[in-house]
Amino acid sequence: MSKITSLADLKKKREEIKTGLDIRIKAMDPESVVQVKVAMATCGIASGAKAVMEFFLEQLERRNIAAIVTQTGCMGYCYAEPTIEVKLPGQEPVVFGYVDLKRADQIIEKYIKTGELVDGIIPVNYQSIDDKKE
Amino acid sequence: MSKYSMHLLVCGGTGCHSSESDAIVCNLRDELEAKGLTDNVQVILTGCFGFCEKGPIVKVMPDNTFYVQVKPEDAQTIVEEHVIKGRKVTRLLYKDPVSKEPVSDSKHMGFFKKQLRIVLRNCGFINPENIDEYIARDGYMALGKVLSEMTPEDTIKVIKDSGQRGRGGAGFPTGLKWELARKNQSDEKYVVCNADEGDPGAFMDRSVLEGDPHSVLEAMAICGYSIGASNGLIYVRAEYPLAIHRLQVAIKQAREYGLLGNNIMGTGFNFDINLRFGAGAFVCGEETALIHSMEGLRGEPTVKPPFPAESGFRSKPTNVNNVETLAAIPVIILKGAKWYSSIGTEKSKGTKVFALAGKINNVGLIEVPMGTTLREVVFEIGGGIRNGKKFKGVQTGGPSGGCLSEKHLDIPIDYDNLIAAGSIMGSGGMIILDEDDCMVSMAKFYLDFTVEESCGKCAPCRIGNKRLNELLGQICEGKGTIEDLDRLKNMSNVIKDTALCGLGQTSPNPVLSMMENYREEFVAHVVDKKCPAGHCRSLMEYVINPDNCVGCTACARVCPVGAIKGERKETHKIDPSICIKCGSCKEKCKFDAIFIR
Numbered sequence: 001m002s003k004i005t006s007l008a009d010l011k012k013k014r015e016e017i018k019t020g021l022d023i024r025i026k027a028m029d030p031e032s033v034v035q036v037k038v039a040m041a042t043c044g045i046a047s048g049a050k051a052v053m054e055f056f057l058e059q060l061e062r063r064n065i066a067a068i069v070t071q072t073g074c075m076g077y078c079y080a081e082p083t084i085e086v087k088l089p090g091q092e093p094v095v096f097g098y099v100d101l102k103r104a105d106q107i108i109e110k111y112i113k114t115g116e117l118v119d120g121i122i123p124v125n126y127q128s129i130d131d132k133k134e
Numbered sequence: 135m136s137k138y139s140m141h142l143l144v145c146g147g148t149g150c151h152s153s154e155s156d157a158i159v160c161n162l163r164d165e166l167e168a169k170g171l172t173d174n175v176q177v178i179l180t181g182c183f184g185f186c187e188k189g190p191i192v193k194v195m196p197d198n199t200f201y202v203q204v205k206p207e208d209a210q211t212i213v214e215e216h217v218i219k220g221r222k223v224t225r226l227l228y229k230d231p232v233s234k235e236p237v238s239d240s241k242h243m244g245f246f247k248k249q250l251r252i253v254l255r256n257c258g259f260i261n262p263e264n265i266d267e268y269i270a271r272d273g274y275m276a277l278g279k280v281l282s283e284m285t286p287e288d289t290i291k292v293i294k295d296s297g298q299r300g301r302g303g304a305g306f307p308t309g310l311k312w313e314l315a316r317k318n319q320s321d322e323k324y325v326v327c328n329a330d331e332g333d334p335g336a337f338m339d340r341s342v343l344e345g346d347p348h349s350v351l352e353a354m355a356i357c358g359y360s361i362g363a364s365n366g367l368i369y370v371r372a373e374y375p376l377a378i379h380r381l382q383v384a385i386k387q388a389r390e391y392g393l394l395g396n397n398i399m400g401t402g403f404n405f406d407i408n409l410r411f412g413a414g415a416f417v418c419g420e421e422t423a424l425i426h427s428m429e430g431l432r433g434e435p436t437v438k439p440p441f442p443a444e445s446g447f448r449s450k451p452t453n454v455n456n457v458e459t460l461a462a463i464p465v466i467i468l469k470g471a472k473w474y475s476s477i478g479t480e481k482s483k484g485t486k487v488f489a490l491a492g493k494i495n496n497v498g499l500i501e502v503p504m505g506t507t508l509r510e511v512v513f514e515i516g517g518g519i520r521n522g523k524k525f526k527g528v529q530t531g532g533p534s535g536g537c538l539s540e541k542h543l544d545i546p547i548d549y550d551n552l553i554a555a556g557s558i559m560g561s562g563g564m565i566i567l568d569e570d571d572c573m574v575s576m577a578k579f580y581l582d583f584t585v586e587e588s589c590g591k592c593a594p595c596r597i598g599n600k601r602l603n604e605l606l607g608q609i610c611e612g613k614g615t616i617e618d619l620d621r622l623k624n625m626s627n628v629i630k631d632t633a634l635c636g637l638g639q640t641s642p643n644p645v646l647s648m649m650e651n652y653r654e655e656f657v658a659h660v661v662d663k664k665c666p667a668g669h670c671r672s673l674m675e676y677v678i679n680p681d682n683c684v685g686c687t688a689c690a691r692v693c694p695v696g697a698i699k700g701e702r703k704e705t706h707k708i709d710p711s712i713c714i715k716c717g718s719c720k721e722k723c724k725f726d727a728i729f730i731r
Binding site: 003004005006007009010011013014017018037039041042043045070071072073074075076077078079080083085097098115116117118119120121122123125126127128129132 | 282
C-alpha cells in the first residue's frame with residue numbers, strides 16, 4: 001500500500017475511492033451490482049449475523065448474482081438483529097431486520113431478484129450530518 | 135426490474151400492531167384483490183418507524199406519502215383514492231404541529247429530525263475494517279486540514295467554540311481540557327482514549343469502536359497535534375474482543391497509509407497509537423485510576439489536583455477523552471464550530487448517543503440532539519414499553535446516576551437539566567423500568583454493583599456503600615423500619631461528600647433519587663411490609679382463592695416443597711411457613727385461583 005504523503009494526496013485518494021477505483025471493489029462499478037451490508041457488531045454476531053453473512057457470500061455466488069457483500073458496524077437496531085442493508089443498483093438502500101437464514105433466502109429470491117419487498121423492513125428514522133444545515 | 139409499481143408499507147412495530155395494523159394489512163390486500171391490483175401493488179409489514187405516537191403508520195412508496203393514525207376501514211379510501219386515482223388522502227396526512235398544514239413527504243417531517251447521527255455517522259454504514267471506506271466518507275480529512283492549514287491554537291479554539299463537553303459523564307468542556315494540556319510544558323505528553331465502558335446496560339463506546347474505529351484514531355491524532363503529544367494510548371476493556379480486533383486492524387491500516395507514524399502527510403508531525411487492555415474494573419473509568427492501571431499499578435484513583443493535564447501517565451501531561459467525545463471531533467473540525475454549536479441546548483451542544491436497554495420495545499443505539507425530551511426518546515424513538523406495560527422510570531448514568539420518573543418525561547435532556555432532576559448524563563446508558571420493577575430492589579442492584587467495584591481505598595466508599603447495601607437488603611426482606619429511610623439518606627449524603635473519587639461520590643445517587651421519586655414504595659416496604667411491584671419475594675404471600683379453586687390438585691403436584699395441601703375436588707391451601715415463593719403453582723393453575731398478596 002502506498003503512503004499518503006500530503007493533504008492533496010489524501011484528497012486524491014478519496015476521489016479515487018469515491019469514483020469506484022476502490023481496491024476491494026477493483027474495477028467493478030459498485031453502482032451496477034447489488035450491495036449487501038451485514039451489521040456485524042457484537043450484538044449482531046451474537047444473534048447470528050456471521051451465519052447470515054456466510055449465507056449471502058455463498059448463495060449470491062451460487063445463484064449467479066453479481067454482488068458485494070461487506071460487513072459493517074452496529075446500525076442501532078439491536079432489537080431486530082441480525083440486520084442487513086441491501087442496495088439495489090440505482091435505488092435507495094433498504095434495511096431488513098430479524099434476518100435469519102430463511103428470511104435471507106427470501107431476500108435473495110424476492111427482493112434482490114425481483115425487487116419485491118419482504119416483511120421486516122426497518123424504516124430510516126434519523127438525519128445524517130449531510131442533511132443537517134447550520 | 136420490479137413488477138410492482140407501488141409499495142404500501144404498514145408499520146408492524148409493537149405499538150402499531152396493538153392498534154390493529156394487522157387488520158390494515160388484511161383490508162389493503164382485500165381491497166387490492168377486489169380491484170385486481172395485486173400484481174401491481176404490494177403490501178408490506180415493516181419494523182417500527184419510531185413514530186408510535188401517531189400510529190398506525192402507512193407509507194406509500196415511491197412517492198413517500200406518510201399516512202398517520204390509519205384505521206382498518208381507511209384501507210378502501212387509500213386504495214381507491216391514492217392507488218387508483220393518484221390523489222393523496224389529505225385527512226390521513228400528518229399535520230405539522232405548528233403550521234397545522236398537512237405534510238405529505240416524510241422527509242419534511244420534524245419527527246425525522248429527532249435523531250441526528252454525528253458520532254454514529256459511519257456506524258452501520260462503512261466496513262470498519264476497511265480504511266478506504268472511511269476515507270471515502272471524508273475520513274482523515276479533518277486531520278489533514280488541521281495539520282496543513284491550522285495551528286494547534288486554532289484547532290483548540292474551534293473545539294472550544296463548538297461548546298462540546300466530555301461525553302464520559304461529567305461534561306467538562308473538551309476545548310478547555312485540551313488547552314490546559316497544551317499549556318503544561320513537557321518533553322513528552324500523552325493522548326489517552328478512555329474506552330473503559332463499564333456501566334451495566336451501556337454499549338455506546340463499544341459500538342463506535344466496532345463500527346467506526348478510525349474516527350477515534352483520527353481524533354486522537356488531532357488532539358495530539360493540538361496539545362503537543364506524539365503518543366496516543368487507548369485503554370479498552372479486554373471484554374471487548376471485537377472492538378480490540380477492529381482497533382488493531384484500523385491502527386495497522388492507518389500506519390500503512392502513513393496516517394499514523396512519522397511525518398504524517400508530509401507535515402513533520404509524528405503520532406502513533408497503542409492499545410492498553412483493562413481487566414474490566416469499573417473504577418478504571420475514572421481517569422486517575424485509568425492512568426495508574428496503564429502504568430501497571432493497581433487501578434486506584436488518586437486525589438485531584440494534580441489533574442492529568444499537569445501530571446498524568448508517567449507523570450507527564452496527559453489528556454484523557456472518552457470514545458464518544460473523540461468520535462465527534464473530526465466532524466466538528468470539518469463542519470465548523472458554528473455548525474456544531476447550532477445543535478443542542480444553550481449549555482449542552484451537539485448530540486448524545488444513548489444505549490436504550492431494559493423494558494423497552496426498540497432496544498438499541500440512538501443519537502439525538504441535546505434537548506430532546508425523555509418522552510421522545512422512550513415513547514417515540516424507543517417505541518414505548520414492552521408488552522404494553524406501564525412506564526415507571528428511566529435510570530440514566532448507570533450506577534452513578536439516578537432514576538427519573540414519569541414527572542421528568544418532558545424535561546429536555548442535557549447535562550444541567552439531568553443534574554437538577556437528581557440524576558446525571560453519565561456516559562449514556564438508559565435503562566427503562568416498568569411497573570414490575572421494584573425500586574428498592576433496583577437501588578440494591580446498583581449498590582451491589584458499586585460495592586463489588588469499589589477499589590477499597592477510601593473508607594466512605596468501601597464501608598459506607600456496604601452498609602447502605604445491607605440496609606436495602608433488610609428493607610427488601612421486610613425487616614426495615616421507617617427510621618431506616620432517614621438512615622439511608624444521611625449515610626448517602628455522607629458518602630457523597632467524603633468519598634475520594636467519582637465512583638464513591640456518585641454511588642449513592644440511585645438510592646437518593648429513587649427515595650425522592652418513589653418514596654411511597656420505600657414506605658410500603660418498611661411500614662406495610664409489602665412490595666407494590668410484586669418483586670421482593672420475602673414480602674409476598676401466595677394465596678388460593680376458594681371461589682376459583684376446583685381442587686384439581688395440579689398445584690399440589692407441582693409444588694417442590696409440598697406446601698400445598700387439600701383433597702381432590704376440594705379447595706386447596708398453601709402453608710406460608712413452608713412456601714418458598716417460587717411461583718410454580720401460580721404458573722400451573724388453569725383457573726386463576728392463585729394470587730399474590
